[in-house]
Amino acid sequence: MARGDAEFVEFARSASGRLTHAAFLMTGNHHQAEDAAQTALVRTYASWSRIRDEDAYGYARTVLVNHLVDGWRRPIREYPTDDLPEQRRGDVADEVATRRWLLDILGTLSPRERAIVVLRHYFDLPEAQVARELGVSLGTVKSTGSRALQKLRATGTPQAQGTCR
Amino acid sequence: MNELEQLRRAMRATERPYHDDLDLTVIMRDGRRLRRRRRLAGAGTAALVSVLLVGGIGLGVRWTRPSTPDQPPGSAVTGPAAPPSATPPPTRLITPPPTVGASGREFLGAVVGTGIRYGTDERVFYVVAVDLPEAPGVTIGLMAGRRTPAGELVDDIVINDVRGTDRRPGFHEIGYDDAAPSDPRPAVPTFGYFVGPATRIVGTAGGRQVEARLARWSTDPDLVVFWFDPVDLAPGVRLDGIVARDAEGRLL
Structure with missing residues (x-):
């Protein structure tokens, strides 16, 4: 090699x-x-x-x-709970609930909003870099991120939804 | 903890040990193929530039053709010859002027128009001559290019076999667009050619069946050029399978 x-x-x-x-x-x-x-x-x-x-x-x-x-x-299909975690890390029920909550939350977002949320909050990229990588304006990233956050607040946390034990 | 922190934590907490799911051998094999295709396309472009400069035309990477109207009076119009119920939109074959020989790439036969537009440019496919010393049975490749309103052809991606013969019955190399994100050219639809009496070609991707558009090559009607409309199949998305059927619906 x-x-x-x-x-x-x-x-x-x-x-x-x-x-x-x-x-x-x-x-x-x-x-x-x-x-x-x-x-x-x-x-x-x-x-x-x-x-x-x-x-x-x-x-x-x-x-x-x-x-x-x-x-x-292309149509994006959703499989909110298609399988269980392969490794037991902490409480499995909590993890399944978190996964379900996360996919529910992300499912309320448009594909563009999802991409912005993932780049911004999973990869921790600055807004300007998110804008560059997606080929959109900085304003679009800011406003989309804000909209996504509003949806997030409206949906609540896993605890607020009562999905956690 | 506020909602945003909850979201960040949830995105990390749901990570799985994904690395076991990816086959690095396959990734590196496909990566090497892609690299080879890019080099082939680059070599083709360089050859064209040489030919044009020797001819004193100096048009950079563009191969200049006489202006061709969208539907010239003498143009051949062909459909995919599928049963009416499954017939994709007809495909236009635009008869070019006589092919000019070239020491690098040579265009052979008619240019296939697709009707797929990028502003004023149209996606087209054309057969080009290739020379592979290690595969003497391979003399042609299929180029995905663009035709400008002035009739110029701009090369994008060429695919060709690398062993055996280019006219053996069945499917040959399939072209997927693996352009870098920074590449300014428009994405190329998935395309290829089939040798045989195919009147219908159907691909499968993500559990969906996608009908290909077909056109027979003017020089050899056994060679069926096919492509997938980017609306039906996003460029670069790998097919899980592909089949060809004849006019009676038999699997070829």
Whole structure:
């Protein structure tokens, strides 16, 4: 295996989890999320010699988001509770309730709102960078984020919904 | 804890050990293929530039063709020859002027118009000559390009076989657009060609069946060019499967 390949393998192993989860948050579908993460990693590997010394993770994230944005015209199916967590981390019932609450919340948002929320609050990107990566204005990011937050407040927290024990 | 913090925490708390789900061997294999295609497309563009400069035309990466009206009087119009109930919109085949030989890429036969527009440009497909020393049975590739109102053809992506022969019956390479996000050109619909009496081609993606648009190549009617309208199938989305059927509905 070439040196670059070894570096890519290491990168892919460390980045694939967050990329896939971000895609899941944007689509609500594990299968679609895995496909999107795989596509992002394929394209990242194809450009690896050029980007490996730069921000490879940022490149992969941008590819992922744009790939999903391109797919917004397709219907996005929701599978709110399609499977249980594979690892027991804390209380399973709490985790299932949190997952359901999260998908309910994200399900009230438009695809663009979802993408903005994920980039802003999952990847912790500054608003200006979110605007650049999505190709929208800073004002759009601010107003969309604000709308999403209003929906969030209207929906309440898991505890407020009574979904947690 | 306010709602926003709750949301942030929930997004992290629901992470799974996804890395086990991805096959790095497949990812790297597909990445190498993509890299090879990009190099092939780049080499093709370079060859075109050389040819044009030798000819003293100097048009950069554009291959200049005489202006062609959208529907010239002599243009051949063909449908996909599918049963009426399953017939996609007819496809226009625009007969080009005689092909000019080139030491790099050579356009062969008619340019296939799709009706897919990017402003004033139209997505088109055309067969080009390729030369692969390691695969002497492969002499043609299928180019996805754009036709400008002035009749110029702008190359985007070329696909071709890399082994065997380019006329063996069945499906050949399928072109997926894996352009980088910063690429300024419009996305290329998923496309390819099938050799055989296909009158209907249907792909499957995400559990949905998607009908391809078809056009026969003017030089060899056995070669059926197909593409998926980007409204039906987003560019870059991988097909889970694809089948071709003849006029009687038999699987080919």
